[in-house]
Amino acid sequence: MKEYDVKCIRCGARFPKDDIVYTCRNCVSAGPRGEPVSGGLLDILYDYSKIDRERIVKATGEGVWRYRALLPFDDEIKPISINEGNTPLYRCDRLAKSIGIEELWVKHEGLNPSGSFKDRGMTVGVTKGVELGVKGVACASTGNTSASLAIFAAKARLPCYVLLPKGKVALGKVAQAIMHGAKVFSLKGNFDDALRVVRVLCEEESIYLLNSVNPYRLEGQKTIAFEIAEKLGWAVPDRVILPVGNAGNISAIFKGFSELMTLGITTTIPRMTGIQAAGAKPIVNAFKENKEEITPEDNPETIASAIRIGNPVNAAKALHAMRSSGGGAESVTDEEITEAQLLLARQEGIGVEPASAASIAGLKKLLEMGEIERDERIVCVTTGHLLKDPERVIQICEPPIEVEADVDVLRKMVRSPFEAMKCM
Ligand code: F0G
Numbered sequence: 001m002k003e004y005d006v007k008c009i010r011c012g013a014r015f016p017k018d019d020i021v022y023t024c025r026n027c028v029s030a031g032p033r034g035e036p037v038s039g040g041l042l043d044i045l046y047d048y049s050k051i052d053r054e055r056i057v058k059a060t061g062e063g064v065w066r067y068r069a070l071l072p073f074d075d076e077i078k079p080i081s082i083n084e085g086n087t088p089l090y091r092c093d094r095l096a097k098s099i100g101i102e103e104l105w106v107k108h109e110g111l112n113p114s115g116s117f118k119d120r121g122m123t124v125g126v127t128k129g130v131e132l133g134v135k136g137v138a139c140a141s142t143g144n145t146s147a148s149l150a151i152f153a154a155k156a157r158l159p160c161y162v163l164l165p166k167g168k169v170a171l172g173k174v175a176q177a178i179m180h181g182a183k184v185f186s187l188k189g190n191f192d193d194a195l196r197v198v199r200v201l202c203e204e205e206s207i208y209l210l211n212s213v214n215p216y217r218l219e220g221q222k223t224i225a226f227e228i229a230e231k232l233g234w235a236v237p238d239r240v241i242l243p244v245g246n247a248g249n250i251s252a253i254f255k256g257f258s259e260l261m262t263l264g265i266t267t268t269i270p271r272m273t274g275i276q277a278a279g280a281k282p283i284v285n286a287f288k289e290n291k292e293e294i295t296p297e298d299n300p301e302t303i304a305s306a307i308r309i310g311n312p313v314n315a316a317k318a319l320h321a322m323r324s325s326g327g328g329a330e331s332v333t334d335e336e337i338t339e340a341q342l343l344l345a346r347q348e349g350i351g352v353e354p355a356s357a358a359s360i361a362g363l364k365k366l367l368e369m370g371e372i373e374r375d376e377r378i379v380c381v382t383t384g385h386l387l388k389d390p391e392r393v394i395q396i397c398e399p400p401i402e403v404e405a406d407v408d409v410l411r412k413m414v415r416s417p418f419e420a421m422k423c424m
Contacts, residue, residue, distance in 0.1 A: 001074060002046075002072060002073060002074050002075075003046065003047050003050060004017070004044050004045060004046045004047070004072050005044070005045045006019070006021065006042055006043075006044060006215065007042065007043055007044075007045050008024035008026060008027060008039065008040040008041070008042055008043075009040050009041050009042070009043050009316065009317065010024060010027050010039075010040025010041070010316070011024060011026055011027040011040055013025075013026035013027065013040075015042070017072075018132065020132060020134070020206075020208065021042065022042065022199070022202075022209055022213050022214055022215075023038065023039040023040065023041060023042060023213060024039035024040040024041075024042060025039055026039065027039050027040050040316075041213070041215070041313075041314060041316055041317055042215040043215055043255075043317075044072050044215050044216065044218075044219055046070065046072075048259070048262050048263060051069055051070065051263060052069065053263040053264060053265055055069035056069055056070060056226070056260075056263065056265060057234065057265060062083070062085070062086045063081075063083055063084055063085030063086040063223075064081075064084050064085040064120050064123055064124065064220050064223045065079055065081060065085075065123075066085075066086075066223075066226075067223050067226050070222075070226075070259055071124060071219055071220070072124075072128070072216065072219055073127065073128075073131070077127065077131070079123055079124075079127045080123060080126045080127045080130060080152055080155050080156045081123050081127075081155075082113045082119070082123070082151065082152070082155060083113060084112050084113055084119035084120050084122075084123045084220075085112065085119070085120050085223055085227065086227070087107060087108055087109050087110075087111045087112060087227070088107075088108050088111060089105050089106070089107050089108075089227070089228060089231045089232075089379070090105065090106045090107075090108060090348065090350065091103075091104070091105055092104045092105065092106050092347075092348045092350075094347050094348060095343060095344065095347045095348050095360070098343070098347060099360075099363065099364050099367060100367060100374060101363075101367065101372075101374050101375075101376065101378060102374060102375050102376075102377075103375075103376075103377045103378065104363075104378050104380065105228075105232075105237065105377075105378065105379045105380070106344070106348065106350055106360075106379070106380050106381075106382055107224065107227070107228055107379055107380070107381045107382070108350055108352075108382050109224065109356075109381060109382060109383050109384070110350075110351070110352055110353070110356065110382055110383070110384050110385030110386065110388075111385070113151070114144070114147050114148045114151050114176060115144075115147070115172070115176075115384060115385035115387065115388055116144035116147070116148060116383055116384040116385065116388070117221060117224065117249060117381070117383050117384075118144045118145050118147070118148035118149075119148050119151075119152075120220040120221045120223055120224065121148075121210075121212065121216075121217035121218065121219075121220040121221045121248070121252075122148045122149055122151075122152040122210065122217070122220070123152060123220055124216050124217065124219050124220030125152075125210045125214055125216045125217045125220065126149070126152040126153065126155075126156050126158070126210070128216040129156070129158065129208040129210070130156050130158070132208070134158070134206075134207070134208035135158075135159070135206065135207070136158055136159040136160065136161065136205075136207045136208065137149060137153050137158050137159070137160050137161075137207065137208045137209075137210050138160070138161040138162065138163075138198055138201065138202055138207045138208070138209060138210070139162055139163070139198065139209065139210045139211050140162075140163045140164075140187075140191060140194030140195040140197075140198040140211060141162055141163070141164055141169070141173075141177075141191070141194070141211075142164075142165065142168070142169060142191050142245065142305055142306045142307070142308055142309065143164065143169040143170050143172075143173030143174065143177075143305065143306060143388065144173055144306055144383075144384055144388065145162075145210070145211065145212075146162035146164060146169075146173065146176075146177040146182065146184070147172075147173045147176035147177050147180075147388075149162065149177075149182070149210050150162065150176060150177045150178075150179075150180035150181065150182035151176070151180045153180075153181075153182065154180045154181050159183070160180075160181070160182040160183065161182065161183050161185070161198075161201075161207065162177055162182045162183070162184050162185065163185045163187045163194040163197065163198050164177070164184060164185065164186055164187060164194065165187055165189060165190045165191050165193070165194055165308075166186040166187055166188055166189075167186075168190065168191075168305055168308060169305060170305055170306075170353065170388050170389035170390075170391065170392070171389070171390055171391055172385075172387050172388040172389060172390060173388055173389075190299075190300065190308070190310070191246075191300075191308060191309050191310075192296070192300075192309065192310050192311040195211060195246075195311075195313065198211070199211075199213075211246070211313070212246050212247075212248025212249075212252075212313065212314055213248075213313045213314065217248065217252075218248055218251060218252035218255065218314075219252075220252075221248065221249055221252035221253070222252040222253060222255045222256030222259070223256065224249075224252070224253050224256065224381065225240075225252075225253045225254075225255075225256025225257045225259075225260065226256055226260065228240070228379055229257070229260055229265070229266055234260075234265055234266060235266070236257060236260075236266045236267075236268050236269065236270055237270050237376075237377045237378060237379045238270060238271065238373075238376040238377045238378065239270050239271040239272075239273055239327065239372065239376050239377075239378045239379070240253060240257075240270045240271070240272055240273065240327075240378075240379045240380075240381065241273040241274075241275060241359045241362055241363050241366075241378065241379070241380045241381070242273075242274065242275065242359050242380070242381035242383065243274075243275050243276070243304070243306070243307050243355045243356060243358040243359055243362075243381075243383055244274035244275060244276050244283055244307065244312070244318060244329070245276075245280075245306060245307035245308075245309045245312065245355070246309055246312045246313050246314055247274070247283060247312040247313070247314035247315050247317065247318035248313075248314045248317075249381075249383065250272055250274045250318045250321050250322070251314050251317035251318050251320075251321050253272065253321075253381070254269070254272045254317075254320075254321030254325060255321075257269045257270060257325075269324075269325045270325065270327075270379070271325050271326050271327035271328065272321045272322050272325040272327035273322070273327045273328045273329070273330070273362065273366070274287075274318060274322055274327070274328075274329045274330075275329075275330055275331070275332060275358040275359055275361065275362030276307060276329070276330075276331050276332075276358070277300075277302030277303075277304050277307055277308070277331060277332065277333075277334065277337065277355075277358060278302070278331045278332060278333045278334070279300060279301035279302040279308075279334070280297060280300030280301065280302050280307060280308050280309055280310060281297075281331040282294040282295060282296060282297050282310060282311065282312060282315070283312055283315055283318055283319065283329055284329040284330060284331045286315065286319060287319060287322055287323075287328070287329035288329065292316075292319070293315070293316075294311070294312065294315045294319075296310050296311035297310035297311070298310060302334055302337075302354075303334045303337065303338070303354055303392060304334070304337055304353075304354040304355040304357075304358055305354075305355070305389070306353060306354070306355035306356075306383070306384060306388075307355045307358065328366065328371060330362050330365055330366055330369075330371075332358055332361040332362050332365055334354075336361040336364070336365065337354050337355075337357050337358050337361050338354070338357070338396055339361065340357040340358070340359075340360035340361035340364065341353075341354055341356075341357035341396075342396070343360060344357060344360055344382065345386065350382060351385060351386030351387070352382040352383075352384060352385065352386055353383075353384040353385060353386060353388040353389045353392070354389060354392055355383060355384060356381075356382035356383045356384050357382070359380040359381055359382060359383075360380055360382075363378065363380055401413070
């Protein structure tokens, strides 16, 4: 049996492996709004002295399950899997040059099976749910979590309930959730409202919650760090930059790099740098004001709907990741996000949804502010695929030109100046 503990990061209380628990029951206190759900966050901790580092360095298989020596399952487990992970790490020299740095890599998580990094967490979370014998799964979502959960629930033949903020979820994500058979609720409220109610619903109805407050989700997502280090020859970049919403992913990637160091595979941890949208930046505020706790934002707003979150549940883990790695936090405007989305698409051929482009927008801004050295080796994580949010593309790009099936007309048009590359 793989030995690990489910442990509260705040008070250290431990919970049995077969207990369905999301936040600590021992140190429950009133949350920022008086809600009784803010026991400390939980983490999965292994006995690292019993983990053979060779099983990571010489791992076999592909994607998330390649690293099963550092996942909370026995080796015999049959995962609920659709080949998640194993995403490309692109070296982006042209983009690096245009923004004035030496070495830029983009880890394109949009090339996961459902089009976002959420699949890494869901393969682990849903496999754990099946092991625990749950009768159904649920989540609140700005879109990608619901798309991914719907797919893995279908694969596991489990009923799936998802709560989406009404009118605020990109079209591709809604399409995925309904196509794969989830029961989809369009909630009159924002993401934070949806998460608040789904947490209570899951407790009361014994449905398994698969938002990133579930610590098993983050176990899958930490494999982003393993893949980055492995593709760089078990080396660690100076900095990793990624968008932050509910703040699970930055916490997970930090954990992955920390584990590699604990096992003696690597010797440093990258500066973990989180980017939020200017209209939804509670973590950036807390980071800059040196506060331990965030002040929730009531009306978060941004075109990057994936990270339109005012009360991120993993804030404590994310602030620790950014501070203890010497990283940072910055916010970017919707215009900066759009510009970065176009740059990635047109200079590097990498199609991402707006939230993902926040990583590049943040890099540009931090460079201009002098917060990042130009010779740092940087990895930006692009979290979701362009096709997730086609409506935004239509808003920001030239529409197709309607034309007669007439060569003379077309000839004239192709001979006139072509402005598609104007963003550069
Ligand atoms: N990028 C994309 C494309 C996302 O969908 C999300 C989160 C994030 C970044 C932020 O990640 O929450 O771990 O800090 N989407 C969640 C969802 C909230 O419901 O799909 P985080």
